[in-house]
Amino acid sequence: ETGVTQTPRHLVMGMTNKKSLKCEQHLGHNAMYWYKQSAKKPLELMFVYSLEERVENNSVPSRFSPECPNSSHLFLHLHTLQPEDSALYLCASSQDVAGGLNTGELFFGEGSRLTVL
Amino acid sequence: QKEVEQNSGPLSVPEGAIASLNCTYSDRGSQSFFWYRQYSGKSPELIMSIYSNGDKEDGRFTAQLNKASQYVSLLIRDSQPSDSATYLCAASSGGSYIPTFGRGTSLIVHP
Numbered sequence: 001e002t003g004v005t006q007t008p009r010h011l012v013m014g015m016t017n018k019k020s021l022k023c024e025q026h027l028g029h030n031a032m033y034w035y036k037q038s039a040k041k042p043l044e045l046m047f048v049y050s051l052e053e054r055v056e057n058n059s060v061p062s063r064f065s066p067e068c069p070n071s072s073h074l075f076l077h078l079h080t081l082q083p084e085d086s087a088l089y090l091c092a093s094s095q096d097v098a099g100g101l102n103t104g105e106l107f108f109g110e111g112s113r114l115t116v117l
Numbered sequence: 118q119k120e121v122e123q124n125s126g127p128l129s130v131p132e133g134a135i136a137s138l139n140c141t142y143s144d145r146g147s148q149s150f151f152w153y154r155q156y157s158g159k160s161p162e163l164i165m166s167i168y169s170n171g172d173k174e175d176g177r178f179t180a181q182l183n184k185a186s187q188y189v190s191l192l193i194r195d196s197q198p199s200d201s202a203t204y205l206c207a208a209s210s211g212g213s214y215i216p217t218f219g220r221g222t223s224l225i226v227h228p
Binding site for chain 1: 121125149151153159160161162163166205207209214215216218219220221
């Protein structure tokens with residue numbers, strides 16, 4: 001496989017369920033991201049991992065819990081979500097050029113469409 | 118707070134015309150600028166990066182950067198119906214590789 005793959009592509013869950021989103025990148029990048037995309041809103045950064053360490057957490061509610069076991073895999077664990085959490089969750093990766101011009105060039109997966117009932 | 122502003126559109130142009138998409142940013146420290154294309158139901162795809170003032174051309178696409186005016190634009194020449202999509206502008210600063218995105222501009226190219 002190539003690029004960034006996300007599973008599942010669609011997920012419907014109740015507010016009391018626990019589920020996880022998975023992301024895998026095959027690009028050899030060293031940074032991975034979770035973004036939330038809701039209708040009529042800009043992409044919202046949720047979490048960033050660089051070299052498997054979390055470097056940014058944009059005040060995301062604790063019902064979202066990220067996990068980055070290695071530079072190729074990223075998870076988003078979900079529990080007791082709210083209907084307003086229904087959105088497209090996008091994973092992305094990039095190559096963080098330490099000490100040089102940052103690239104900021106993100107490669108996105110196809111997204112996981114989450115519906116919370 | 119870093120912000121990237123775009124007109125949400127839709128911008129409607131006839132096939133074969135030049136589509137002009139505009140973006141402004143608030144952080145004067147921004148050094149890297151990007152245009153992503155997102156088709157309906159799909160994820161964003163990087164189409165252009167620009168780092169220096171002036172124009173950068175890639176096929177039918179030209180990105181323009183004016184740091185003094187904090188302004189970035191994307192020109193699409195000979196627009197095709199397949200160019201119909203939402204175009205996201207993004208900017209990142211020298212201290213962080215994490216880009217800030219605008220809301221996106223919807224482009225419709227009609228035959």
